[in-house]
Every structure is written in C-alpha cells, then in structure tokens.
Amino acid sequence: MLLGLHVKNLALIEEEEISFEDGLNILTGETGAGKSILLGSVNLALGAKADKSLIRTGADFALVELLFCVDNERQREKLKAMDIEPDEDGTVLIKRKIYPGRTQCSVCGETVTTHELRELSELWIDVYGQRENQRLLRREAQLQVLDEYAGEKAAELLPEVRALYRDFRGKEETAAQEDLDPAARARETDLLTYEVNEIESAQLRRKEDEELESRYRTLSSFRRIDEALQNAEGLLQEGEESAAEQVGRAVRALSRIQGIDPELDEVISQTCEVDALLSDAARAISDYHAGLSFDPQEFAALEERLDLINHLKDKYGGSLESIEAALEQKRKRLEELSDYEALRKRQLLEAQQAKDALLAACRRLTELRTKAAKEFQEKMKRELLELNFNQVDFRAEITSREEQLSGNGCDSVIFYISMNPGEPVRPLDAIASGGELSRIMLALKTVFAGKDDIHTLIFDEIDSGISGQTAWKVAQKLGRLSADHQILCITHLPQIASMEEKHFLIEKTAENGRTTTHIRALDEEESCRELARMMGGERLTETTLQSAREMKEMAREARERR
Numbered sequence: 001m002l003l004g005l006h007v008k009n010l011a012l013i014e015e016e017e018i019s020f021e022d023g024l025n026i027l028t029g030e031t032g033a034g035k036s037i038l039l040g041s042v043n044l045a046l047g048a049k050a051d052k053s054l055i056r057t058g059a060d061f062a063l064v065e066l067l068f069c070v071d072n073e074r075q076r077e078k079l080k081a082m083d084i085e086p087d088e089d090g091t092v093l094i095k096r097k098i099y100p101g102r103t104q105c106s107v108c109g110e111t112v113t114t115h116e117l118r119e120l121s122e123l124w125i126d127v128y129g130q131r132e133n134q135r136l137l138r139r140e141a142q143l144q145v146l147d148e149y150a151g152e153k154a155a156e157l158l159p160e161v162r163a164l165y166r167d168f169r170g171k172e173e174t175a176a177q178e179d180l181d182p183a184a185r186a187r188e189t190d191l192l193t194y195e196v197n198e199i200e201s202a203q204l205r206r207k208e209d210e211e212l213e214s215r216y217r218t219l220s221s222f223r224r225i226d227e228a229l230q231n232a233e234g235l236l237q238e239g240e241e242s243a244a245e246q247v248g249r250a251v252r253a254l255s256r257i258q259g260i261d262p263e264l265d266e267v268i269s270q271t272c273e274v275d276a277l278l279s280d281a282a283r284a285i286s287d288y289h290a291g292l293s294f295d296p297q298e299f300a301a302l303e304e305r306l307d308l309i310n311h312l313k314d315k316y317g318g319s320l321e322s323i324e325a326a327l328e329q330k331r332k333r334l335e336e337l338s339d340y341e342a343l344r345k346r347q348l349l350e351a352q353q354a355k356d357a358l359l360a361a362c363r364r365l366t367e368l369r370t371k372a373a374k375e376f377q378e379k380m381k382r383e384l385l386e387l388n389f390n391q392v393d394f395r396a397e398i399t400s401r402e403e404q405l406s407g408n409g410c411d412s413v414i415f416y417i418s419m420n421p422g423e424p425v426r427p428l429d430a431i432a433s434g435g436e437l438s439r440i441m442l443a444l445k446t447v448f449a450g451k452d453d454i455h456t457l458i459f460d461e462i463d464s465g466i467s468g469q470t471a472w473k474v475a476q477k478l479g480r481l482s483a484d485h486q487i488l489c490i491t492h493l494p495q496i497a498s499m500e501e502k503h504f505l506i507e508k509t510a511e512n513g514r515t516t517t518h519i520r521a522l523d524e525e526e527s528c529r530e531l532a533r534m535m536g537g538e539r540l541t542e543t544t545l546q547s548a549r550e551m552k553e554m555a556r557e558a559r560e561r562r
Contacts, residue, residue: 001486002125002456003091004067007041009059010098012508012517019521021502024482027490027505028497028520028530034517035490037462038506039257042066043127045096047117052100062098068124071455075123082120094120101117127458128441136415136441137429144397145444151451155366161361162407175347187335187557192334197328202308209309216306219299222292229289236282244282247275357404362409366400369411373398376447383443388434388473393418395426420428433507438464440476446481456486463493471495479559494534494548498555503527526530528552 001022008015012034029035044050045064055062070076079086084107086092094117097104105112107120135141144520180188218225237244254268313319316326336343373396384392395416399488402410416425421438428440442462447456459478468555475496478487482501491497503522508515522530531548532540 001069001071003069006065009056010062011037011054012515013037014516016519018519022486023501024463024499025477025488025502026497026500027504027506031113034508035506037517045094047114048123050098050103066094072453078123084108125456126454137416139414142415144411146369146372149376150368154368157365159411161365164358164361166405168358171354175351178347192330196330199323202312209320212302212306216302224368227284232285244278247278251275320498358405365409366411369398379447380443383446387439387477388445388470389419391421395425438462442477449481449485455458459489463491463496475499476558494531497531498551503528
C-alpha cells in the first residue's frame with residue numbers, strides 16, 4: 001500500500017507532501033493544474049526515464065519519495081533478495097533524486113539502479129493510463145494478457161518453451177549449415193588436415209613457451225648481464241678495497257672486543273652474518289658468471305622456435321592449452337567428415353527430436369491457454385456488462401500454427417468484441433473508441449484484481465470519452481474494486497469523484513511571479529464544493545451544491561453495498 005508521496009522541485013511543484021489512505025483516493029483539479037505531474041512523479045520514483053527538463057527552474061535537483069508498507073510475502077522476498085531491510089514499522093521508503101545528467105536511487109537508504117526500482121514497482125503498484133489503452137490493442141500484448149491470466153502454470157511453462165525453442169533453433173541451424181556438397185566437404189577436409197598436421201608437427205610440450213621465453217630473455221640480454229656480473233665480482237671480492245675485504249677487516253677488529261658487553265656481542269654477531277652472506281653472494285655470482293655463455297646458433301634456434309609457437313598461438317587461440325583444444329576439435333571434425341552420412345543423420349535426428357520436444361511443450365501451453373481463455377472471456381463479459389456495455393460479447397480466440405513456432409509457443413491470440421446486439425464480433429483494435437477502451441481496461445483490471453497480489457492501482461484518464469450513466473457505472477466499479485484495493489484515480493467526472501474515500505485537490509497558483517502546483521486533502525464541505533464546480537463550472541449555486549451532496553450520498557450508499 002502507498003502511504004505517502006513527497007515531491008520537491010519537480011516541474012511546477014516546489015514542495016508537496018501527501019498521505020494516502022486505503023480505498024479510493026480521488027484527485028481532481030482544473031485542466032492544466034498539474035494532475036499529470038503527480039502521476040509522473042510516481043512513475044519517476046518507480047524507475048521511469050528522467051529528463052533534466054523536469055527539474056524546477058532555479059533548482060539544482062528534483063526529488064521524489066514514495067513511502068510504502070509491505071503487503072505480502074512476495075514483496076518481503078524481493079527486498080530480501082536485494083539485501084534491503086524494511087524499517088522497524090514495516091515501511092519501505094523509495095527515493096529518487098534527479099540531477100542534470102544523472103539520478104540517484106535508493107530503497108530504505110540502500111543504493112539501487114533504476115532497473116531494480118522498476119522490478120520493485122511491479123510488486124507494489126499498477127499504473128494505468130492511455131499508454132496501457134494502446135498497448136491492449138496490440139496482438140502480442142493480448143497474448144501476454146492471457147498468459148498472465150493463466151497464472152503460475154503458464155509462468156512455469158513459458159521459460160521451458162523458450163529454452164526448448166532456443167535448443168531447436170540451434171540444432172536446426174547446425175543441421176542447415178552442415179548440408180555440404182562433396183566439393184565443400186573436400187575443401188573443409190583439406191584445410192582441417194593441413195591444420196592438424198601443422199599443430200602435430202610442432203610437437204609442443206606443456207609450458208614450453210614459458211621456458212623458452214625465459215631463456216630468450218637471458219640470451220637477448222647477454223651483454224648487459226655479463227657486464228653487470230663483472231662489475232659485481234670486482235666490487236665484492238677483487239683487491240684490498242673490495243666489499244669482502246672491508247667487511248672481513250671489520251669482523252676481525254670486532255672479534256677482539258667480543259665478550260665484553262652483551263649488547264655489543266649482538267652487533268658483532270650481525271656483522272659476522274653480513275660477512276657470511278656477502279661471501280655466499282660473491283660465490284653465487286661467480287658460479288653464475290662462469291656458466292654464462294652465448295651461442296649464436298642456440299639463439300637463432302630459440303628465436304625460430306618461439307616464432308613458430310607464437311604463430312600457432314595467434315592462429316589457434318593465444319595459449320598452448322587453446323592450441324591443444326583446437327587440435328582435438330579439428331581431429332573430431334575430421335572424424336565426423338570421414339563418415340558424413342552418419343553425421344547428417346545424427347544432426348537431422350537431433351533437430352527433429354528437439355522440435356518434437358518443443359511441440360509437446362507448445363501443445364501443453366495451448367491447452368492451458370484454451371482453458372484460461374474460456375474462463376477469462378466469461379469474466380470479462382460480466383465485468384463489461386456492469387460497465388454499461390449492453391449485451392456485450394467478448395471473446396479471446398486462440399489460433400495455433402505449429403508451422404510457426406516461436407519462444408512464446410505456436411499460438412496467436414486476438415480479443416474480439418461486439419458491443420451491440422446483432423452485430424458480429426470484430427477485433428478489439430478495429431472498433432473500440434477511447435471511452436470504450438477505458439472501460440475495457442477497467443474490466444480487465446477488475447478481472448486481474450482477484451488473481452494478483454498488487455494492492456495499489458493508479459488510474460489516469462479512466463474517464464476518457466464517457467459521461468452520464470456510463471460514468472456512474474465506472475464510478476461504482478471503482479468503488480467495488482476499492483473494497484479490496486487501494487486506488488488512486490485522477491478524474492474530471494463528478495460521478496467518479498463522488499465515490500471518493502479521500503479527496504485531493506490539485507490547483508495551480510501564481511506566487512511572486514512563479515507558477516506553482518499545490519495538492520491538498522479536502523474535507524467534506526470542500527469536497528462538495530469541488531464536486532459542484534465539476535458539475536456546474538466556476539459559479540457555485542445552492543442548486544449545484546445540493547446536487548453535489550445528493551451525488552455524494554448516492555456514492556456513499558453504493559460503497560456500503562459493495
């Protein structure tokens with residue numbers, strides 16, 4: 001449930017904070033007052049694309065905060081998966097700051113991405129507007145609606161169908177690529193034979209490249225190494241001024257005072273260790289230098305061998321391990337080509353088996369969809385009748401084409417409707433007007449309300465293209481729906497506004513040369529006056545006020561009967 005909304009520096013809003021209640025929250029206001037900004041702020045907090053133009057002129061950033069309470073276990077599990085803990089009172093604060101060029105998003109103080117915000121929003125809130133109207137007209141969206149209605153079984157089967165489809169397409173493409181004529185097979189065999197011989201003739205040893213590169217570095221630096229060793233030998237042990245001679249003298253001098261002072265003995269011991277280490281280092285340098293030699297033939301052979309190894313690395317993957325793997329792969333491919341007919345038979349069989357498995361899963365999915373469609377269309381008829389569609393006929397017709405397999409199965413779904421007696425059903429996208437689509441979408445939301453666990457629904461322009469008795473039917477439907485859900489509804493119609501359980505007014509004012517949008521909760525009398533304005537325009541009369549009171553009383557009675 002959405003508990004509150006805080007908006008700062010967003011478009012015409014300087015700073016507003018609202019607390020919502022369960023049930024039906026109605027938002028009204030003059031055209032142009034900024035009702036769309038309110039819905040936009042909710043969408044922004046839930047991960048919608050942000051634009052720097054939304055930041056109020058003169059401000060450095062815009063801020064939107066939503067406060068929710070945790071309604072169900074799915075929400076708790078999602079938060080846990082994101083390592084987010086609700087506050088002690090079970091609330092979740094979603095915050096989004098919008099700067100020029102970047103945004104900051106957090107949930108309960110933990111930084112999240114806009115993608116994660118969108119994932120969370122799917123569990124907390126369902127926003128309906130004109131975009132959803134247009135989406136409902138698309139055939140692929142109608143298939144998605146039916147799959148959502150089919151529930152958990154379809155949700156579990158669809159990933160299986162998609163995995164089987166990927167497997168089938170991969171094997172089908174492999175089989176198609178392997179359909180080689182004799183000349184193509186001969187060319188591939190010749191190339192593979194050459195490459196296998198090239199690798200085998202190199203007779204590579206494990207870690208040979210590392211050993212050769214180490215030896216190559218030594219030989220290529222022979223002159224520098226030789227000069228450095230000569231200098232070191234001279235400094236360490238040649239002549240009276242060598243390091244070994246100087247340290248030896250120091251040891252002999254100190255040995256004469258050994259045993260006088262324990263602290264001094266420690267220093268003498270360390271000096272003796274230095275003498276021993278120096279002697280060991282001098283011998284090691286001499287031994288290494290004595291064994292150092294440069295053979296031009298060895299160096300040339302080393303260069304040639306490294307060139308060969310590096311050529312094979314460049315050609316077959318960058319390492320000796322990848323060369324070995326390439327060799328095994330090419331040997332296997334040669335073996336396959338040597339018995340090409342057996343290879344083709346196996347590949348075609350694997351592709352057919354993959355197709356059979358996919359078809360079996362698709363048929364199970366079709367069966368689920370067919371069963372769901374019958375129930376879905378009956379529920380839609382009932383809801384549409386309650387929304388002033390007289391003798392409506394609604395159908396969700398499934399067409400299965402097993403020759404047109406996809407990751408969504410082999411079905412296409414089209415929603416058909418007839419809104420007048422004696423008229424044949426026609427596709428929804430061919431006949432529905434804006435007002436009719438609004439009611440159809442409301443019926444759809446009502447059907448789904450009992451199947452999902454999303455508690456908060458937002459309706460924008462649900463009243464598009466309707467009036468009179470139809471508007472009253474829509475108001476009653478929203479009232480019944482709000483018995484089990486929290487609803488936020490932006491409306492221009494007094495019939496819908498009268499059904500409110502909490503009424504908010506959105507208004508625009510000019511202050512100090514700046515236009516600002518405000519939102520405030522109305523008390524009972526203010527709500528009546530707003531209804532009267534919606535019914536009769538700016539000039540309020542006792543007649544319009546009395547009509548507003550009567551309409552609110554009718555709405556109250558309707559809510560009590562829900």
